Amino acid sequence: MSESKEKQVSRRTYLQVAGGTIAGLVVGGALGYLAKPTELVTEVTTVTRSLTETVTVTGTAPPPPPALPGAGVSERALAGAKQLVASGAVPAGATIKLLHVAGSKNNFEPFFADWEANTGTKVEVVTLGGEPDVYTKAFAEATAKTGAFDIITIFSTWKGDAIESGLAKDLEDYYRKYNPEYGSQYPDTTPIEPLGDYTTMYKGRHYAVDLDADVFTLTYRKDLLANPDYASQFKSKFGYDLNVPDTWEQVKDVSKFFTELDLKASDGEKVYGGYFYADAGWAAFTTWLCIFVSKGGILFSPTDMKAMINTQEGIDATQVMADLAPYMHPDALSMDWASLYKRYTEGKAVLTMAWPSLIKWAQDPETSQVVDKSGSALAPGSKVTVGGKEILLKAANNPVNWIGIVSSFSKYPELGYLFWQWITSPVVGADSVSRVGIMDIFRECWFRPPYRETFEKAYTPQFLDVFADCIAHSFPDLMIKGSSEYLDKLTKNVNAACVKAKTARAAMDDTAKDWEAITDRLGRDAQLDAWKSFIPLYPSDVQDVWKAKGYLS
Amino acid sequence: MMKTTNRLTQWVGKTESFKKLSTLPLSLVLNFVLIVPFAIMIFLSFTRWEPLSGYDWWHAPIAGIPRFVEAFGDARLLWALIRTTIFVAVVLPVEFLLGLGMALLFLGDFRGKKGFTSVILYPMMMPWVVVGLGFYLMFQFFGPVNLLLLRPLLGEGAVIDWFTNPVLAFVVVIIADVWQWTPLMFLIIYAGLAAVPKRLIEAAEVLGASSVRILRTVRLPLIKSLVVVALIIRALEAFKVFDIVYIMTGGGPGVNSTEVISLYVYNLAIVYHNTSYACAVSLLIMIAIALVTRLAIRPLEVRAE
Numbered sequence: 025m026s027e028s029k030e031k032q033v034s035r036r037t038y039l040q041v042a043g044g045t046i047a048g049l050v051v052g053g054a055l056g057y058l059a060k061p062t063e064l065v066t067e068v069t070t071v072t073r074s075l076t077e078t079v080t081v082t083g084t085a086p087p088p089p090p091a092l093p094g095a096g097v098s099e100r101a102l103a104g105a106k107q108l109v110a111s112g113a114v115p116a117g118a119t120i121k122l123l124h125v126a127g128s129k130n131n132f133e134p135f136f137a138d139w140e141a142n143t144g145t146k147v148e149v150v151t152l153g154g155e156p157d158v159y160t161k162a163f164a165e166a167t168a169k170t171g172a173f174d175i176i177t178i179f180s181t182w183k184g185d186a187i188e189s190g191l192a193k194d195l196e197d198y199y200r201k202y203n204p205e206y207g208s209q210y211p212d213t214t215p216i217e218p219l220g221d222y223t224t225m226y227k228g229r230h231y232a233v234d235l236d237a238d239v240f241t242l243t244y245r246k247d248l249l250a251n252p253d254y255a256s257q258f259k260s261k262f263g264y265d266l267n268v269p270d271t272w273e274q275v276k277d278v279s280k281f282f283t284e285l286d287l288k289a290s291d292g293e294k295v296y297g298g299y300f301y302a303d304a305g306w307a308a309f310t311t312w313l314c315i316f317v318s319k320g321g322i323l324f325s326p327t328d329m330k331a332m333i334n335t336q337e338g339i340d341a342t343q344v345m346a347d348l349a350p351y352m353h354p355d356a357l358s359m360d361w362a363s364l365y366k367r368y369t370e371g372k373a374v375l376t377m378a379w380p381s382l383i384k385w386a387q388d389p390e391t392s393q394v395v396d397k398s399g400s401a402l403a404p405g406s407k408v409t410v411g412g413k414e415i416l417l418k419a420a421n422n423p424v425n426w427i428g429i430v431s432s433f434s435k436y437p438e439l440g441y442l443f444w445q446w447i448t449s450p451v452v453g454a455d456s457v458s459r460v461g462i463m464d465i466f467r468e469c470w471f472r473p474p475y476r477e478t479f480e481k482a483y484t485p486q487f488l489d490v491f492a493d494c495i496a497h498s499f500p501d502l503m504i505k506g507s508s509e510y511l512d513k514l515t516k517n518v519n520a521a522c523v524k525a526k527t528a529r530a531a532m533d534d535t536a537k538d539w540e541a542i543t544d545r546l547g548r549d550a551q552l553d554a555w556k557s558f559i560p561l562y563p564s565d566v567q568d569v570w571k572a573k574g575y576l577s
Numbered sequence: 578m579m580k581t582t583n584r585l586t587q588w589v590g591k592t593e594s595f596k597k598l599s600t601l602p603l604s605l606v607l608n609f610v611l612i613v614p615f616a617i618m619i620f621l622s623f624t625r626w627e628p629l630s631g632y633d634w635w636h637a638p639i640a641g642i643p644r645f646v647e648a649f650g651d652a653r654l655l656w657a658l659i660r661t662t663i664f665v666a667v668v669l670p671v672e673f674l675l676g677l678g679m680a681l682l683f684l685g686d687f688r689g690k691k692g693f694t695s696v697i698l699y700p701m702m703m704p705w706v707v708v709g710l711g712f713y714l715m716f717q718f719f720g721p722v723n724l725l726l727l728r729p730l731l732g733e734g735a736v737i738d739w740f741t742n743p744v745l746a747f748v749v750v751i752i753a754d755v756w757q758w759t760p761l762m763f764l765i766i767y768a769g770l771a772a773v774p775k776r777l778i779e780a781a782e783v784l785g786a787s788s789v790r791i792l793r794t795v796r797l798p799l800i801k802s803l804v805v806v807a808l809i810i811r812a813l814e815a816f817k818v819f820d821i822v823y824i825m826t827g828g829g830p831g832v833n834s835t836e837v838i839s840l841y842v843y844n845l846a847i848v849y850h851n852t853s854y855a856c857a858v859s860l861l862i863m864i865a866i867a868l869v870t871r872l873a874i875r876p877l878e879v880r881a882e
Contacts, residue, residue: 160847166628167852185850189628293719304829354718358740358830505629509849513832520831523741534832545851546629 097213098449100202101442105143114439119146122443123173125158126151127362131461135447145436147443154360155179155424156306159508165431166191174434175444177235180223180425184505184554192231192429198441199230204449206230213450215466222500222561223425232427233444236457237466238379239422239498240314241490243386244268245374246399248282257281268401270416272315272344275300275375275404279351282374289371290393296353299364299373302345304519307361309511310423311377312518315341317419317499317562318406320569324543326559326576329552331539333514334532342521342528349522357522369394377403379424380464380491383483388460400490402497410572419566420494423501426463450475458482465491499562504554506546513538622856629850637853644857653833654858657841660747664837665815668754669808675755676762680770681792683763701760709824712753716740716825743834746826750835753821758811765807769800802877809873816866819843838862 108114122132129149136147150173152158162176166189178186186192199206205213206220214220215234224232248254249266258266262277269275279297287295301307316323321337324330332338349356353373355363361378365385368376369392376382385391386398405418428444430437447456450467454475457463459482465471470479471488479488502510517531526534543551559567559576570576617634622644626637648654679697683690700708716722716739723736739745773796781791797804819839822828828836828844836844842862846855 156848163628163847163850167634185629188631189850190631304831305827354738354741357738359717506850512844512848516829516832519829520834523743523830525743525831525834531832542849 096449096451097203097205098446098452101446101449102142104202105145105439105442105446108436108439108442109144114145114436116144117146118436118439119148120174120434120436120440120443121172122147122149123158123161123176124149124151125155125177125462126153128462130459131456131463132447134459135452135456138452139443139446145439162186162191163189165433169433171431171433171435173431174436174440176429176431177426178232178429179501180232180427181423181501181503181507181511183223183226183232183427183429183503184507186429187226187231188505190432193432193434193437193441194229195231195233195430195441196229198438198445202442202445204233204445206234212469214468216468216495218561219422219425219466219495219498219500222503222558223422223427232429233441233448234425234466235428235448236424236426236463237422237495238425238464239491239494240310240377240403240420241380241383241487241494242268242375242377242401242403243368243382244376244399244401245371245394245397247397248287248374249278249399254281254285257285268399269375269404272318272404272406276344276348276351278375279348283351291370293370293372295372295374297351297374298348299353299356299367299376300345300348301361301364301378302349302352302356302519302522303358303360304516305360306512306515308345308515308518308522310421312341312345312514313421313423313501314377314403314419315344315406317421317566318404318408318417320406320408320417320566320573320575322570322575323502324539324552324555326552326556329543329548329555331536331543332575333539334529334536338532338535339528342518342531345518346521346524346528349524357519371397379462380483380487381460381462383487384458384460384464387482387484391460396484398484400484400487402490402494408569410569415565415569417565417569418497419563420498421501422498425501454478497563499566500558503558504551506542506551509542510539513542618856619860621853622860624853626853627850628852634852640853644854645861647854648858648861651858653836654838654841656833657836657838658862660835661816661818661837661839664747664751664754664818665812667751668758668815669812671751671755672759672762672811673766673804673808675759676764676766679759679763680767683767684770697763698760700757701764703757705757705820706824708753708757709821712749712756712821713740713825716749740826741830743830746830747835750818750822750825753825754815754818757821758814761811762807765803766800769803770796773799805873805877809870812873813866813870 105114109116109118124132129151132147132149136149140146152161158176158178159182162173162178162182163185165173165176166186176191178192183192206224207214208217215224216237219237219239220234223236224230224234249268255266258278258281261281266278266281267274269278275298282295282297284297285295289295300311302311316333316337319337319340321335321341322332325332353367355367364373364376364378365382367373368378368382369386369388371393383398383400386394387396389395402418403420405416407414408417409415428448430440430444434440446452450469453467454470455478457465457470458478465479465483465488469475471492476488483491501507504510514535517526517535520526521528521531562570567576621634621637623639623641624634624637625640625644626634630637683694714720718736718738722739727735727737737745739749777795777799778791781795786794817839818837822835822837822840823843826835828834828840833841842855842859845851845858
């Protein structure tokens with residue numbers, strides 16, 4: 025066999041491969057199109073149409089059907105479920121599948137037996153690793169439309185994507201039929217407003233039920249801050265009294281002080297001054313947003329949707345986090361959100377900022393070494409100048425905020441909704457939410473007797489008072505279409521600045537560039553409309569600062 | 578009747594048609610499983626579709642070639658490709674050399690050889706996710722590597738924040754992969770070396786060849802084909818690395834500093850919902866890998882001829 029023969033064969037083979045590849049692409053593309061599930065076309069077109077109608081009919085909604093009789097939210101839900109079974113719409117013994125993040129079944133699972141005893145239907149919880157895993161599975165379902173899950177717990181930041189992809193079912197009719205008592209006309213039972221509305225509504229319609237109120241609070245070791253020795257050392261070092269920090273500059277000082285003090289936790293490991301989310305996984309944006317808004321920053325221009333995160337406020341906020349990094353527990357830069365809970369309750373951080381559930385963890389004697397040693401406060405702020413006058417602007421974001429959606433592809437969507445209404449009702453929800461888990465107090469009535477006692481045990485009385493103030497200063501997470509992508513880019517760049525891979529300015533410039541590309545891809549006008557609808561939800565003092573800076577007219 | 582049975586028996590025994598017919602059900606199932614998703618992927622790669630579009634994928638507008646052109650100008654894709662190539666280029670020789678060393682060690686007889694052989698193979702049997710999580714925890718700031726290894730050896734301050742440094746984080750990913758997949762190399766090379774006829778080795782020894790020379794001129798050339806196959810399999814697997822990177826670094830620290838191709842495609846398709854572009858990128862990568870693999874197996878084909 026000559027070499028030329030070998031080459032000939034080889035050339036021929038390559039021609040065959042190349043030709044085959046091109047032919048394969050063409051045939052494959054055609055086959056791919058032909059592989060569309062024709063039997064689904066009619067059904068899915070209906071879903072799409074109903075979404076369009078949803079938007080169109082806003083404001084001219086038909087009169088609500090009479091609400092089902094029942095003394096309260098939970099009773100109506102149970103009556104509705106029984107009626108569905110009695111009418112044969114749902115077979116007795118039917119099972120609703122709930123997709124939920126792993127490690128926090130405690131808020132739901134203990135109640136399944138009650139639901140089954142009362143309705144003759146079952147609930148099964150399917151848990152998945154971390155939040156990104158739930159996201160992956162949920163949006164795979166949006167494409168595959170298998171009906172594998174009936175109801176899903178999602179971050180409110182995913183809401184826009186869940187609705188636009190057709191995954192989340194429009195619940196407006198169920199709201200009218202079963203009346204979960206949302207809104208100011210139900211002051212005794214409604215979820216805390218405006219959180220209840222903006223987390224569950226989209227373009228004027230309800231697509232979710234509230235499961236949570238997630239406004240960040242500053243949590244601190246009150247025993248350490250009150251220690252007179254540390255107080256005098258701190259004063260001699262920084263020239264002012266050691267107190268719960270009011271500003272992010274003070275947070276840096278207090279974190280530095282305690283980190284350098286080199287205290288040891290009970291297992292001999294170092295105690296760090298701070299632990300604020302700065303990881304690249306997904307949580308770094310939560311801390312950054314608090315600082316950014318307190319500095320008077322606005323995410324997008326309300327006139328043209330231009331990304332405004334690389335303004336001076338954005339660069340300063342990033343710099344604050346980069347400066348804080350050396351005085352934070354190292355896990356803050358690389359571990360997931362749960363690590364903050366673990367480290368704080370092990371007594372390895374003095375200052376932290378997280379969801380309300382942190383206090384439940386800290387007060388749980390089974391897992392915590394800092395029971396009764398924690399205090400809560402409104403998130404620190406920044407000093408900003410408005411009209412020549414310096415003010416202290418404080419703002420706390422409401423990141424994540426779990427909500428419950430019903431899958432558009434569920435076999436029993438109405439039953440799924442009714443389960444949500446029941447488990448989140450004032451009575452059942454009080455028991456469910458006060459348990460250690462990721463759901464947090466979200467109804468007005470739970471701050472008052474007869475429920476208050478239950479929640480004081482779970483959260484401490486001081487926390488309940490502070491939390492009301494935090495909600496008053498709170499602002500929503502970014503919940504427009506593409507939020508996950510916007511926040512992912514932001515989180516990774518903030519983390520890059522914290523690990524010194526980028527300067528604060530470069531991190532924000534890069535984020536702004538990415539955000540512009542996302543906005544262009546998703547449609548600038550539509551994104552602008554969505555963003556504008558969120559601006560009124562920011563605290564009035566934040567909006568005043570935006571006006572003073574010329575960001576808002 | 579007898580005649581018909583005989584004819585049928587003859588046809589069954591001799592004809593190619595029957596052989597093909599008998600494998601048809603399996604072929605159909607396999608091809609359906611392979612072809613349909615692949616065909617959908619190809620179709621989507623020529624469209625502009627994402628789940629948030631508001632319409633289903635089969636209604637997606639055809640975008641044509643621009644999706645592929647976009648990929649050629651995608652810096653993040655290029656970096657992911659470079660990182661993946663570096664990853665493959667590092668793990669492959671390291672795993673090969675370690676596997677070869679271990680195989681040579683195990684060629685001799687020693688006490689407990691069988692037991693050690695089993696233990697060495699355990700990492701390979703573990704799910705990638707478990708390996709990723711194990712190494713993630715081991716290399717944490719307060720993990721055993723820092724506290725039980727570096728601190729006692731090098732002193733109190735000698736702890737490393739592995740996952741906040743892009744290079745070190747990538748090194749940890751490489752270490753995890755080497756730990757898990759060196760046993761595969763060991764297994765294949767050991768099987769090959771053990772099959773080399775002893776008389777050839779003995780003849781070389783009689784002629785005065787050193788162990789190194791015997792390895793270089795007798796053992797390795799005889800197992801060359803096997804080694805090439807092992808390297809190709811490992812390279813393809815390493816190129817698709819996802820789980821351990823996803824678990825350990827999530828592509829960080831910072832902005833995608835350890836992001837590899839599979840993770841980038843995952844982010845495109847799942848996190849950013851940019852499904853059709855993810856399909857286009859996957860298709861390009863697949864074609865590139867197919868061409869590289871074709872080149873890699875060419876020496877084997879030439880030899881077979």
